[in-house]
Amino acid sequence: MKPCCWLPCRVRARRAPRQAAPELPVFLAAARAGRRPDLSGGEPELNKLTVTLLSALASTSVLAGPNDVLHLYNWSGSLSDATIKRFEKSCDCRVVQDFYGDNEEMLAKLSAGAKGYDVVFPSSFVIQPMVKQKLLQPLNKQLIPNLRNVDPAYLNQSYDPGNRYEVPTVLSLTSVGYNDVRLKKLGVDPTSWSVIFDPKVLARIKGKVTVLDSPREVFSAAMFYLGKDPNKATEADYRAAKDVIARAKPYWAAFSNASYLKELAVGNIWVALGYSTEFHQAAEDAKAARRPFKVAMSAQREGNELGVDTMAILASAKRPDLAHKFINFMLDGKNAAELTNLNGATNPVKTAEPFFRADLKANPVVNPTPQTVAKWTVLREQTPKERRLMNRLWTQVKAGH
Template sequence: MKRLAISALLALSAGAASAQDVLHIYNWNNALSAETAKRFEAYCKCKLVQDYYGDNEEMLAKLSAGAKGYDMVFPTAFAVNTLLKQGKLQPIDKRKVPNWKNLDAGYLKINAPFDPGNQYAAPTVVTLTLLGYNETALKKAGVLDKANSWALVFDPAVLARIKGKVTVLDSQRELMSAALMYLGKDPNSTNSADLKAAADVIKKAKPYWAAFNNQSYIKELTVGNIWVAHGYSNDLFQAQQDAKKAKRPFALAYQPQKEGNILAVDNMTILKSAARPDLAHKFIDFMLDGKNAAEISNQIGATNPVTTAKAHFLPAIKANPVITLDPAKGRYIPLKDLDVKSRRELNRVWSQVKVGG
């Protein structure tokens, strides 16, 4: 999953909870607000203790190395499948999660290839990888009509009008997948011919880009230094809000691309070694309550898999078509995990993309 752009720091108090009433979770950085965490502690009459990671690989490596003491982890869909293959998860007892009924069936369908029967994972945070852009600048450049297509970052004829004003993610999976979708191919393809075709698209577009950028594209877009950013929906939401607060003389927008977008579904899961699966079930049920789920979207601009959350959205969130998207409409595709051979081939092609002309 991507960096979730909120500033709240988690400050949890033990309260009156006894020593044994503690839920230990291994969570994404800044994925849960202090207010929500405190309300859960009051609800369960327990203490919530969190460790953090910023990447699925980091979480998987730590668990594989023998990390103990966690009750829950929050893997993206493909990493759910990895944990299942490793035998690290226990099924969710839906009798203990009455709010399971609030989950959008569309997200359960997206999760199903990674979690057959939707037995082990409950969707909680959803993001899209798409294009954010300076609407004002693109209109002046005459390319605003291309914002709904990956052509905005891959077509040299379009890029010639906005040269030096585009950044793309420094991520082999995300950028190669975007190029594959632009070509009408499966974004998870590991076919050598498909990867070569995607690499060729990137090489032709690269001279027009300002940078590969994972770290500062929010700021660069917000201040107007770049006009187009390939990034994550919650980050682009933050850029849009920051520009409004700063009263910039331009409007920022973001939208899905017609050829398709990578969708990341992060999930609540219970480890087989959990000391307190009872508290873990309480946490899942708590987070599937509409009001509690809505705080995620209201604070970080993430798409929400809980149908009853929408009633608690702030007006601007409710009006945002990306945050309230219907997973059954559009081409929203999750990344799949790769085997060793496919990873090696992708790494080889990516190295050529980065160092080549």
């Protein structure tokens, strides 16, 4: 994997937030454990009640103490209830989650002084801004022995040399999702960016293609198609990519950041430039609806952009001990695999593969070879000049100039 430090925020699958259990009085813990205090009066009964209450207080397995709470600030839908409950059992604590929709929302809230969270899940491109604002604390790697389970290909990236502040947890690929029946019938190859940019190929699927409404994503894909490295792009490369995009645009149905998931799942579009985790959700939806086709996904042989979400501990964390336990827990193979099985995300934990669902284990995007990973690039931060040029060219493309 090629190093760097910028990537756009991801559109996440949504589910209802997990509601934290309310605090229970310690007295109720006795009843929860199957003990019924005798309240009829008299010294013997009071002694029984005293013993019951003391037993409840002494038993941390009945109910975690009020301070044994880990607070997560997380993407919605990223963790299953089963994973959370298993961690709660292992640490004899409670987990309370709050959710955000994108990195900008998360960063704005924390920058404004929000407190009360222990672990946060920033994408790679906001790590350095968070470090500069002193929002993160360095990790104590002695408390994270499972760090050895992480594939070195995903460590020591330029956004956090030496992984001082974070460890990778979820990976998603900007790639191509497609209707397997339609493309096979037409003889269209989804493993090349030509399916998005070559007019000769697009002529066979005109009006059935969508691309992300994101200049950075689309320009980067066009540069891969042209054999260029987006992290080393010159002005001439940007202009060449603009020409490629302009020639392909008449064949596209729309620019879409969200609706492509549904449109793929119902069969209204046949090809989309989007995110691998979204393609996984579209595939699940199509399967549930018993569509006569599968939504598949493919990496492109010219190269792809890789998005990285991480786990980090906030400088204001009240329970860094529990935070380190949680990070170590999530780097265990079985626990890490549950992220992939839930969201179809590529996983940086080497020991997770044996626990993948069979269909995901066979998916070359979710479970890539080292040779494939070597073609994936995490985009660096653009200079202001590059960003202005790209946005100007993007405006011209969308205006038809």
